[in-house]
Amino acid sequence: MAEAINKKAAIIGGGVIGGGWAARFLLNGWDVAVxxxxxxxxxxxxxxxxxxxxxxxxxYDRSLPEEGKLTFHDDMAKAVxxxxxxxxxxxxxxxxxxxxxxxxxxxxxxxxxxxxSTSGFKPSELQQGSIKPEKIIVxxxxxxxxxxxLIEVVPSAATDAATLEAGCDVLRSVGLKPLVVRKEIxxxxxxxxxxxxxxxxxxxxxDEVATTEEIDDAIRYGxxxxxxQMGLFETYRIAGGEAGMEHFIGQFGPALKWPWTxxxxxxxxxxxxxxxxxxxxxxxxxxxxxxxxxxxxxDNLVGMMRALKKSGSxxxxxINDHExxxxxxxxxxxxxxxxxxxxxxxxxxxxxxxxxxxxxxVSSQASDRFMELVGADANYIASGGSYFTVETxxxxxxxxxxxxxxxxxxxxxxxxxxxxxxxxRLINDEGAVAATIETMLLHVDxxxxxxxxxxxxxxxxxxxxxxxxxxxxxxxxxxxxxx
Amino acid sequence: MAEAINKKAAIIGGGVIGGGWAARFLLNGWDVAVxxxxxxxxxxxxxxxxxxxxxxxxxYDRSLPEEGKLTFHDDMAKAVxxxxxxxxxxxxxxxxxxxxxxxxxxxxxxxxxxxxSTSGFKPSELQQGSIKPEKIIVxxxxxxxxxxxLIEVVPSAATDAATLEAGCDVLRSVGLKPLVVRKEIxxxxxxxxxxxxxxxxxxxxxDEVATTEEIDDAIRYGxxxxxxQMGLFETYRIAGGEAGMEHFIGQFGPALKWPWTxxxxxxxxxxxxxxxxxxxxxxxxxxxxxxxxxxxxxDNLVGMMRALKKSGSxxxxxINDHExxxxxxxxxxxxxxxxxxxxxxxxxxxxxxxxxxxxxxVSSQASDRFMELVGADANYIASGGSYFTVETxxxxxxxxxxxxxxxxxxxxxxxxxxxxxxxxRLINDEGAVAATIETMLLHVDxxxxxxxxxxxxxxxxxxxxxxxxxxxxxxxxxxxxxx
Numbered sequence: 001m002a003e004a005i006n007k008k009a010a011i012i013g014g015g016v017i018g019g020g021w022a023a024r025f026l027l028n029g030w031d032v033a034v035x036x037x038x039x040x041x042x043x044x045x046x047x048x049x050x051x052x053x054x055x056x057x058x059x060y061d062r063s064l065p066e067e068g069k070l071t072f073h074d075d076m077a078k079a080v081x082x083x084x085x086x087x088x089x090x091x092x093x094x095x096x097x098x099x100x101x102x103x104x105x106x107x108x109x110x111x112x113x114x115x116x117s118t119s120g121f122k123p124s125e126l127q128q129g130s131i132k133p134e135k136i137i138v139x140x141x142x143x144x145x146x147x148x149x150l151i152e153v154v155p156s157a158a159t160d161a162a163t164l165e166a167g168c169d170v171l172r173s174v175g176l177k178p179l180v181v182r183k184e185i186x187x188x189x190x191x192x193x194x195x196x197x198x199x200x201x202x203x204x205x206x207d208e209v210a211t212t213e214e215i216d217d218a219i220r221y222g223x224x225x226x227x228x229q230m231g232l233f234e235t236y237r238i239a240g241g242e243a244g245m246e247h248f249i250g251q252f253g254p255a256l257k258w259p260w261t262x263x264x265x266x267x268x269x270x271x272x273x274x275x276x277x278x279x280x281x282x283x284x285x286x287x288x289x290x291x292x293x294x295x296x297x298x299d300n301l302v303g304m305m306r307a308l309k310k311s312g313s314x315x316x317x318x319i320n321d322h323e324x325x326x327x328x329x330x331x332x333x334x335x336x337x338x339x340x341x342x343x344x345x346x347x348x349x350x351x352x353x354x355x356x357x358x359x360x361x362v363s364s365q366a367s368d369r370f371m372e373l374v375g376a377d378a379n380y381i382a383s384g385g386s387y388f389t390v391e392t393x394x395x396x397x398x399x400x401x402x403x404x405x406x407x408x409x410x411x412x413x414x415x416x417x418x419x420x421x422x423x424x425r426l427i428n429d430e431g432a433v434a435a436t437i438e439t440m441l442l443h444v445d446x447x448x449x450x451x452x453x454x455x456x457x458x459x460x461x462x463x464x465x466x467x468x469x470x471x472x473x474x475x476x477x478x479x480x481x482x483x
Numbered sequence: 484m485a486e487a488i489n490k491k492a493a494i495i496g497g498g499v500i501g502g503g504w505a506a507r508f509l510l511n512g513w514d515v516a517v518x519x520x521x522x523x524x525x526x527x528x529x530x531x532x533x534x535x536x537x538x539x540x541x542x543y544d545r546s547l548p549e550e551g552k553l554t555f556h557d558d559m560a561k562a563v564x565x566x567x568x569x570x571x572x573x574x575x576x577x578x579x580x581x582x583x584x585x586x587x588x589x590x591x592x593x594x595x596x597x598x599x600s601t602s603g604f605k606p607s608e609l610q611q612g613s614i615k616p617e618k619i620i621v622x623x624x625x626x627x628x629x630x631x632x633l634i635e636v637v638p639s640a641a642t643d644a645a646t647l648e649a650g651c652d653v654l655r656s657v658g659l660k661p662l663v664v665r666k667e668i669x670x671x672x673x674x675x676x677x678x679x680x681x682x683x684x685x686x687x688x689x690d691e692v693a694t695t696e697e698i699d700d701a702i703r704y705g706x707x708x709x710x711x712q713m714g715l716f717e718t719y720r721i722a723g724g725e726a727g728m729e730h731f732i733g734q735f736g737p738a739l740k741w742p743w744t745x746x747x748x749x750x751x752x753x754x755x756x757x758x759x760x761x762x763x764x765x766x767x768x769x770x771x772x773x774x775x776x777x778x779x780x781x782d783n784l785v786g787m788m789r790a791l792k793k794s795g796s797x798x799x800x801x802i803n804d805h806e807x808x809x810x811x812x813x814x815x816x817x818x819x820x821x822x823x824x825x826x827x828x829x830x831x832x833x834x835x836x837x838x839x840x841x842x843x844x845v846s847s848q849a850s851d852r853f854m855e856l857v858g859a860d861a862n863y864i865a866s867g868g869s870y871f872t873v874e875t876x877x878x879x880x881x882x883x884x885x886x887x888x889x890x891x892x893x894x895x896x897x898x899x900x901x902x903x904x905x906x907x908r909l910i911n912d913e914g915a916v917a918a919t920i921e922t923m924l925l926h927v928d929x930x931x932x933x934x935x936x937x938x939x940x941x942x943x944x945x946x947x948x949x950x951x952x953x954x955x956x957x958x959x960x961x962x963x964x965x966x
Contacts, residue, residue, distance in 0.1 A: 353871075
């Protein structure tokens with residue numbers, strides 16, 4: 001069997017940002033070539049990768065593609081050859097960026113886009129002196145790059161629309177959310193907002209109104225929770241109520257203006273103010289290492305983003321779209337594979353393994369997938385028919401841990417009339433059956449909430465599937481009772 | 484049986500904020516008296532309450548106390564009599580607030596604290612002309628008040644420490660997170676940060692750099708997700724890495740200064756700019772009603788805050804603390820009640836009822852609670868012994884919907900040697916058994932991950948519990964097999 005040829009991303013400049021980019025591409029099946037003269041680059045990137053492997057797949061209820069190949073280079077020509085995407089993440093010095101971009105373009109494939117991670121420079125500044133200015137854009141990510149979907153994409157007048165759209169397609173294909181910025185300005189959009197808050201926060205510390213911890217608390221116990229899902233204007237739209245945004249601005253504009261008139265200058269970052277901030281930050285979380293904080297942050301992000309998947313809001317919608325584009329798993333032992341996923345950290349309990357409820361979550365998703373396969377899909381359900389689970393028997397055979405990769409096969413035991421009798425096996429990476437879930441479902445009319453016969457297509461598909469599964473051996477655990 | 488006397492909160496001024504306060508107290512078992520001359524006050528508050536009933540209990544894995552009694556008054560003396568907390572939420576006009584605060588203090592119990600929801604005024608301003616200035620503080624909430632835990636509590640020089648601490652205790656008892664602000668300043672802390680972003684956002688719309696939707700996307704797909712859990716400084720602490728905050732400020736301070744020097748004045752809110760913002764907001768979400776938006780917001784908040792419960796970060800920690808303080812349920816039919824909760828919206832699926840996996844989540848929590856009752860609690864587990872579930876049989880008997888109240892009883896079938904055989908019943912509000920979960924657990928040594936005998940205390944407690952349960956009738960569903 002010929003090996004599939006992966007796409008290739010060149011990551012120019014390692015560190016936390018470059019490492020995040022590398023992880024994002026690698027865990028989405030791309031080969032990644034890193035160029036960084038720093039002898040510590042490989043260690044640093046592998047540290048970021050360890051975090052990413054733990055959390056990015058945990059966002060999804062389906063497996064990501066197999067990881068690509070990671071290589072390190074001190075030769076720019078080798079790093080960028082055959083690349084479909086080049087990402088520059090070197091320090092924020094314009095002269096340095098010009099030098100590196102020139103080196104990249106001397107060796108890169110002629111049609112390859114170069115995204116710059118710059119948080120401050122405009123694309124037209126980066127393009128100065130370039131042999132192909134139209135291939136350089138800003139693609140500004142947010143830390144941790146392997147989890148947060150936002151990428152500010154900033155074109156210049158030199159960028160054509162087709163190139164821009166192709167670049168956005170690449171970013172979307174690795175689960176990112178490109179936000180195209182209409183006009184070039186210093187610091188794009190998000191950092192403008194961040195710096196406004198940063199400046200205000202520094203004043204509050206400077207004036208001894210609040211400590212760093214109190215400022216963080218003022219954010220995370222309050223409006224931070226609103227912003228994670230809706231942002232600023234949408235929140236105010238709701239605050240305005242039925243009367244609408246014009247009313248809101250009319251009502252609150254004048255009141256908001258009073259404090260606006262203050263603190264417009266910037267506090268000087270004296271050694272004293274810097275030391276005060278550092279000390280307060282130590283008081284707040286000096287008991288945790290940066291690694292501990294990163295993991296806490298990532299677990300929280302995964303948990304919140306998984307919660308947003310339910311409504312499809314913000315980052316949840318990005319994950320759903322990306323998940324729908326992931327490849328279908330292949331059958332195992334003539335059985336359809338109705339689940340294929342990595343186990344998130346948040347699914348484990350005090351015993352240090354996957355909690356029993358999530359076995360049934362996996363089997364519930366497998367039943368849904370099986371229903372789709374026989375035509376009882378979202379459209380069918382919208383038309384008023386569905387299956388309800390009435391009885392389930394779980395045998396827990398092997399422990400499953402966070403990060404484990406699980407596939408689910410589904411054997412049709414019986415699919416006649418109103419009854420749908422399924423047998424799910426959860427198979428671990430060693431090929432062992434880690435759990436079995438036998439389940440009986442009944443077809444229902446969603447209006448009356450009473451049992452009913454399934455539609456013709458579903459009945460026919462079930463009969464065909466039953467024929468294919470008729471000669472399979474009966475599972476050992478079938479019809480088990482406890483005790 | 485004598486009726487328990489509830490605590491009483493007086494809510495002065497209805498509307499969205501007053502309604503949120505009313506809901507927060509009411510759903511935590513307080514009686515609430517609302518004073519508002521607006522004839523629409525009752526309707527408005529009931530609308531907020533409907534949202535709150537749907538979402539506040541969904542944050543918890545245990546039932547909140549029984550709802551208190553809600554009354555409406557146009558007589559201030561009746562509204563505030565016997566109150567333990569009075570909350571003023573009238574419009575942001577200092578003269579009006581002075582008038583209302585004087586009316587309140589003329590009739591209020593002499594030791595009763597009055598919290599003002601003001602977002603702009605300092606407590607010393609509110610206290611001007613008061614007969615008891617020391618009883619007036621700022622208690623500034625965030626919308627939706629029934630969900631977001633943050634309350635900025637601002638004392639003045641007139642406030643003594645004991646009064647302040649007693650006030651914070653009241654707020655904590657209804658699940659809030661009081662943040663005491665050290666110095667009186669206009670707009671306290673959070674609104675200073677919000678207004679900085681609001682000003683910057685208005686400029687971006689004014690300059691046609693971004694639409695309201697693009698600004699919201701720049702927040703919610705990126706740093707909003709960081710802020711919901713950690714805030715600003717903690718996020719930068721991580722960005723600074725092992726080198727620490729001083730390094731971070733040294734490195735990024737100068738770069739951040741460039742855009743700081745711009746846009747320091749305030750855009751004029753002309754009718755044109757106001758109309759542009761309103762139109763962009765309509766384009767963004769005009770297809771949804773404010774009610775739809777509120778429900779989406781609340782479902783997202785509940786989902787994210789439930790995710791934060793896992794780590795105890797930010798709002799998750801506040802919920803965990805509050806949950807631990809909730810009263811224990813009473814036994815039913817001589818069986819211990821090992822679960823007592825409302826069903827969150829996020830637990831339902833496309834069939835419009837609780838998904839099958841959450842029945843096992845409820846039974847898993849019931850098994851945990853039962854283990855605590857026989858001494859296999861957190862300390863016991865930390866010492867190296869625990870129980871693993873090896874087999875579970877679920878009978879789904881009645882549909883369970885979002886908002887339903889469920890209690891769980893646990894019958895000990897057998898608790899000898901390594902085996903723990905339990906039978907859980909999920910009982911709905913009509914007293915019907917909505918599901919049964921039979922489950923077999925084995926005692927394990929957490930180090931070897933192999934079965935082992937339980938500790939002496941656990942064995943003894945199980946033997947005693949077995950005696951008490953010996954004469955109970957065997958459940959119908961015991962030992963069932965599927966098919």
